[in-house]
Amino acid sequence: MVGSKPIKLGSRSTAIEALRGVDLTGKVAVVTGGNSGLGSETIRALATAGADCVLCCRNKKAGQAVAAELQPTVKGKISVQRLDLADLSSIKAAGDALASLPSLDLLVLNAGVMAVRPKQHTKDGFELQFGTNHLGHFYLSSQLLPKMKKQGTPGRVVVLSSSAHGFGRIHIDDLNCERRWYGAWASYGNAKLANLLFVKELARRLQEEGSPVEAFALHPGICHTSIGEHMGGRATVFYCMYKPWLKSAAQGAATTIYAATAPELSGKSGAYLEDCHEAKPWRCARDADMARRLWDKSEELVQAALKKAGLA
Template sequence: MSAEAVWTPEDIPDLSGRTILLTGPTMGGLGHYTALELARRGAYLILAGRTLSKVDATVSAIRKEVPGAQLEVLELDLASLASVRKAAAEAAVLGPIDVLVNNAGVMGTPYARTEDGLELQMATNHFGPFLLTGLLLPQLVASGAGRVVSVSSLMHTVALKAPLGDPLVKKGRYQRWPVYGQSKLANLLFTGELERRCRAKGVPVSAVAAHPGFSGTHLVANGQTGRASGGIASILDATVKGISQPADAGAWPSLMAVTADLPGDAYVGPSGFKQLGGPPRRVGRSKLAKDTDAARRLWEISEETVGLRYP
């Protein structure tokens, strides 16, 4: 697909026989709408979420629209390296995986450290997905042409530097928005480095990234209040929905990244005004996101942090 071409879900081919593992499938979020569309096209979906009742609700909603949908549920808390290891061990019996969609994420959360000593946004948005991808790599390889899709953000451009400090050590005042930006920059650095490492080693897996512009999900409410509804969370949710594109449209870039014929390290996002909305196409990224030295260094830090070297 050329860099200029705009894409719509009509371009999605039949996905029968393809296995796709997607993180963060909660109802109303990008993961839900991404999964729904993939289920319509016949993919076998493994839906990985930290709150099983929420994943079950999404399964019911998808089954209502796609009665024959093939859906598997996996418990996964990306903010816990132990949980990621447990989930990957459970997924190991599910056979080859064609596409891993690292969709789950948090945004602008108050300062917190995980049980592993990592800052919460970096843990959830980068280190957890880094470990998950490494542990699932054998299954991605087994598919013959695996693909890893990372959901980044326009906000990667607010990062003034790559997150290359010791992730276990707090340096200076915590600033929730720059740290979110750094975690989303990390998604792009990860994508580029994974792609380069797989090509260098002849590993049949490619890496691409997507961003949804500004989409009406629960991301703001979850990040600012710790929940998706009730009181101030509902007000935030409604406000975001009033000024952003609908969440189902926000899933289009992810769907393009999962299914379109794209070169490795491609990045897709909305084609509309300032990339906030509209049908997706290939888009550019910040200068920092193209820094291959930073990408290599972040990879080494990540390997050390999660205790896994790959590919």
């Protein structure tokens, strides 16, 4: 609420507006990719509402600079944790550090890479987009979910996917494009579909356990952020083509904040959101059998990589 007038949320709402007066004092949030774009706006909104936020990013100095800029303007405390989602050893170290938090109420899996070309790999040999956007977050959440569930209080896992999941396909026996043709955008769609299937299976498992923790996936909209910087001139063309539909970072983060705080979403774990409303994902994201198979395969890949790296 602002004054006495209710806020009607939509495609041009900002993250601060999506809070609608919610008070997060005493809550703790972890946000990946919090040093720029949608992540920093998510941190800004959550901390404005009183949440203590852990800003996770690869470059700790960059994260500290953002935290120093935001801290004077918000109520919650902002701390920084180094996290490289393309490196399982970094994820393990971050997970161990985050386990010492007094509590964990919100886990926002925001970080990602987009349309990487040519094909690249994570430190552990996974195709970079699938390895970072899905497997990195999958492993991080496996470390932090026990803490969230043990608290026995309502919590939320919020995963940023994309409408690009619609052209994604899960090739369960070749997730790293070792035998298939690699396409930058096709791989991005695959990774974003994996994000949605992860949320679907996570929500099922949480409900089966009777846990008060819920999971939501979302499409933030087409936003002009740094996620496309590595694309060079192609990013300029991309942003020019979509200019009429582009959102600011603050607008793109609105659906993240809605997913994290909206009371009307309670009991709707597994929902997919767009423009601060529930939406229907493409059929490929509603395949419960594939969601279970991807979960099992993801566990297998991560455990094998951990063992190979001497981290298991």
